[in-house]
Amino acid sequence: MADIKLPAGKVEELKEVCKKLGNEGGELINALHAAQELFGYLPAEVQELVANEMNVSVAHVYGVVTFYSFFSMIPKGEHPISICMGTACYVRGAEKVLDEFKRHLDVKVGETTPDGKFSISCLRCVGACGLAPVVTVGDKVYGRVAAEDVKGILEEYK
Amino acid sequence: MEIVQLSIDNKKVVVEKGTTILEAAKNIGVDIPTLCHMKLHDMNIENKPGGCRVCVVEVEGRRNLAPACKTECTEGMDIQTHSVRVVNARRTVMELILSDHPFECLVCAKSGDCELQTMAQNLGIREVRYQGEKNSYKSDESPAIVREMEKCIMCRRCETACNEVQTVGVLSAVNRGFESVVAPAFEMDLDHSACTFCGQCVAVCPTGALTERDSSAKVMDAIVDPKKTVIVQTAPAVRAALGEEFGMEAGTLVTGKMVSALRKLGFDHVFDTDFAADLTIMEEGTELLGRLGKHLAGDKDVKLPILTSCCPGWVNFFEHQFPDMIDIPSTAKSPQQMFGAIAKTYFADQLKQKREDVVVVSVMPCLAKKYECARDEFKVDGDPDVNLSISTRELAQMIRNANLNFEALEEDDFDQPLGESTGAAVIFGTTGGVIEAAVRTAYEVHTKKPLPKLDFEELRGFEGIRSATIDFDGLPINIGIAHGLGNARKLLEDIRAGKSQFHAIEIMACPGGCIGGGGQPYHHGDVEVLKKRQHAIYEEDKGKVLRKSHENPFVQKLYSEFLGEPCGHKSHELLHTHYYDKKKKIEI
Numbered sequence: 052m053a054d055i056k057l058p059a060g061k062v063e064e065l066k067e068v069c070k071k072l073g074n075e076g077g078e079l080i081n082a083l084h085a086a087q088e089l090f091g092y093l094p095a096e097v098q099e100l101v102a103n104e105m106n107v108s109v110a111h112v113y114g115v116v117t118f119y120s121f122f123s124m125i126p127k128g129e130h131p132i133s134i135c136m137g138t139a140c141y142v143r144g145a146e147k148v149l150d151e152f153k154r155h156l157d158v159k160v161g162e163t164t165p166d167g168k169f170s171i172s173c174l175r176c177v178g179a180c181g182l183a184p185v186v187t188v189g190d191k192v193y194g195r196v197a198a199e200d201v202k203g204i205l206e207e208y209k
Numbered sequence: 210m211e212i213v214q215l216s217i218d219n220k221k222v223v224v225e226k227g228t229t230i231l232e233a234a235k236n237i238g239v240d241i242p243t244l245c246h247m248k249l250h251d252m253n254i255e256n257k258p259g260g261c262r263v264c265v266v267e268v269e270g271r272r273n274l275a276p277a278c279k280t281e282c283t284e285g286m287d288i289q290t291h292s293v294r295v296v297n298a299r300r301t302v303m304e305l306i307l308s309d310h311p312f313e314c315l316v317c318a319k320s321g322d323c324e325l326q327t328m329a330q331n332l333g334i335r336e337v338r339y340q341g342e343k344n345s346y347k348s349d350e351s352p353a354i355v356r357e358m359e360k361c362i363m364c365r366r367c368e369t370a371c372n373e374v375q376t377v378g379v380l381s382a383v384n385r386g387f388e389s390v391v392a393p394a395f396e397m398d399l400d401h402s403a404c405t406f407c408g409q410c411v412a413v414c415p416t417g418a419l420t421e422r423d424s425s426a427k428v429m430d431a432i433v434d435p436k437k438t439v440i441v442q443t444a445p446a447v448r449a450a451l452g453e454e455f456g457m458e459a460g461t462l463v464t465g466k467m468v469s470a471l472r473k474l475g476f477d478h479v480f481d482t483d484f485a486a487d488l489t490i491m492e493e494g495t496e497l498l499g500r501l502g503k504h505l506a507g508d509k510d511v512k513l514p515i516l517t518s519c520c521p522g523w524v525n526f527f528e529h530q531f532p533d534m535i536d537i538p539s540t541a542k543s544p545q546q547m548f549g550a551i552a553k554t555y556f557a558d559q560l561k562q563k564r565e566d567v568v569v570v571s572v573m574p575c576l577a578k579k580y581e582c583a584r585d586e587f588k589v590d591g592d593p594d595v596n597l598s599i600s601t602r603e604l605a606q607m608i609r610n611a612n613l614n615f616e617a618l619e620e621d622d623f624d625q626p627l628g629e630s631t632g633a634a635v636i637f638g639t640t641g642g643v644i645e646a647a648v649r650t651a652y653e654v655h656t657k658k659p660l661p662k663l664d665f666e667e668l669r670g671f672e673g674i675r676s677a678t679i680d681f682d683g684l685p686i687n688i689g690i691a692h693g694l695g696n697a698r699k700l701l702e703d704i705r706a707g708k709s710q711f712h713a714i715e716i717m718a719c720p721g722g723c724i725g726g727g728g729q730p731y732h733h734g735d736v737e738v739l740k741k742r743q744h745a746i747y748e749e750d751k752g753k754v755l756r757k758s759h760e761n762p763f764v765q766k767l768y769s770e771f772l773g774e775p776c777g778h779k780s781h782e783l784l785h786t787h788y789y790d791k792k793k794k795i796e797i
Contacts, residue, residue, distance in 0.1 A: 062795075095394075108379070109402075110381035111381045112394070113383055113396075114382050114383045118383075
């Protein structure tokens with residue numbers, strides 16, 4: 052595990068959040084949510100920090116992080132791409148769109164490109180089924196995406 | 210007390226509300242098979258994730274089968290524990306478990322003592338009808354414990370031992386679904402975690418997923434090397450349990466047969482760690498009196514209570530979890546390491562041999578001893594004071610390898626000079642023993658009077674935390690005892706909070722002390738086995754002519770010829786150590 056230094060400001064902020072949660076193991080998931088929001092992902096060092104602050108073992112924290120797909124130990128890209136795999140999007144060809152993103156970026160779901168620009172994740176329904184299949188890049192939502200559109204979407208961020 | 214009445218296998222039973230079907234059945238002599246379930250009665254700890262489903266029973270009127278370990282009895286229940294439906298379900302469950310388990314029984318370290326194997330046998334599984342993917346994991350490279358997680362059945366007993374009994378918190382279930390596995394954080398090897406190597410996870414594992422790192426082949430290599438003089442030392446708890454490996458009743462003392470077996474295996478000198486235990490008492494007792502004297506003289510800087518330091522699992526625990534308190538434990542090395550230090554100086558000199566040509570092997574009830582002897586501070590120019598440490602189980606395996614008929618072996622005596630010991634040393638093997646031994650010597654050294662009685666019943670027993678005040682001829686000495694690291698944690702937290710009234714505390718990592726060590730014959734959760742071993746230890750003490758460490762003539766000789774005085778310059782160099790802050794730091 053590569054040792055990384057955590058920025059002091061964010062560490063203090065996280066400690067503050069943990070304190071508000073009562074430094075108590077029962078609030079672990081909330082603490083992890085806050086940590087991921089702050090750091091973008093949950094590297095080992097952040098998990099150790101959370102374990103310390105919430106008075107639970109690091110192994111337990113890691114167990115929770117690896118159990119829930121929402122938590123990620125890989126930093127998200129500068130432009131996180133999410134492809135909706137909900138029923139409506141799926142039946143309208145989301146998988147083909149996903150495959151196209153994977154092919155263009157040469158990374159798998161849950162991974163980030165080596166230059167740190169893009170990461171791919173899947174999600175279940177953004178509540179815009181009328182626009183299926185839906186893709187989000189950062190906060191921007193793309194509707195009725197076809198495999199042929201993928202190249203163009205990526206171009207916007209290069 | 211609310212009671213419920215029910216019927217199990219057509220037999221009426223009355224139990225307290227809240228009792229599980231498993232317990233109710235046990236009350237009337239009905240044995241329901243279990244695999245993941247584990248109940249450590251004296252510790253009030255029960256592992257019942259209800260995960261394996263081997264204990265399912267049929268409850269009249271209930272659609273599905275009920276896991277007996279988790280289902281509470283209710284009024285009027287009508288239970289069948291071995292109906293055709295139940296037995297078929299158990300067989301199916303077993304086949305499903307085996308469908309993701311390697312078929313390596315013939316070469317598995319646990320074969321013959323494996324609960325999974327026994328269960329498969331009892332259920333008469335002759336084929337596994339379910340074929341599919343099998344999990345594979347990288348093996349753990351730690352110096353003491355081998356993790357082969359393909360063999361894990363997710364019973365979670367090791368997690369209970371690690372988190373609840375020991376409060377070490379190194380193991381957790383990680384990942385999800387088919388990928389889930391019990392592992393340390395970030396799926397690193399155990400020696401990159403805060404693992405103490407106490408081996409309690411190994412002691413409770415029902416399969417071969419967790420075993421000790423086997424060093425017996427290396428021991429045999431040393432024995433057959435003509436250039437090496439191979440010395441063996443045996444810990445006190447080994448003699449009270451080794452017989453179990455050969456079908457003898459728990460609590461049978463096999464000291465003489467063990468010595469005989471070691472000689473037949475080819476060790477050049479068969480010595481006793483007990484000798485070094487007496488030496489430990491000389492050093493630790495002197496240190497206790499030294500600190501106490503300073504404290505009574507009004508020295509505010511002196512640290513009390515003094516904590517024993519013979520248990521390497523415990524040393525690892527406080528180095529990782531209480532690094533702010535590393536100046537409180539005694540600096541005395543453990544008996545294993547004291548023995549090594551003396552064997553490779555004093556005794557090697559007597560043999561006129563270089564230390565590199567002397568190989569010291571220890572037989573220990575412990576897996577943490579494997580880690581301890583590999584610690585850098587216990588090496589001189591890279592040569593360890595103790596070269597190899599094997600467990601009671603590994604010694605038993607070596608005896609079987611040599612095809613010795615253990616029960617028929619004659620009784621032999623240890624060699625001298627490092628084989629002589631007193632009753633005080635023997636009781637190191639049980640919780641409360643080290644501090645009782647220390648009291649026997651410290652009392653006489655302090656008061657300069659002979660002890661009125663040698664058996665300190667107030668220090669004995671099985672309670673997780675015990676305390677007693679011993680009258681040192683007008684000076685009351687408060688003594689604390691904890692066994693199991695969870696109990697140790699409670700005493701340490703009191704010290705940290707400034708609430709502790711103790712002058713001295715004995716701590717053993719394993720429940721029961723060394724008799725319940727991670728390297729002992731598997732007791733499969735039966736605490737009665739530990740009590741019998743404890744009884745055997747006290748019996749051996751009673752039978753000894755000398756029962757106080759300072760009366761050991763060879764220890765006296767060692768001081769007069771070689772060491773000088775306890776806690777003197779040479780003792781400090783050879784018999785004392787220091788501790789490290791091992792808590793992981795987060796870089797900011």
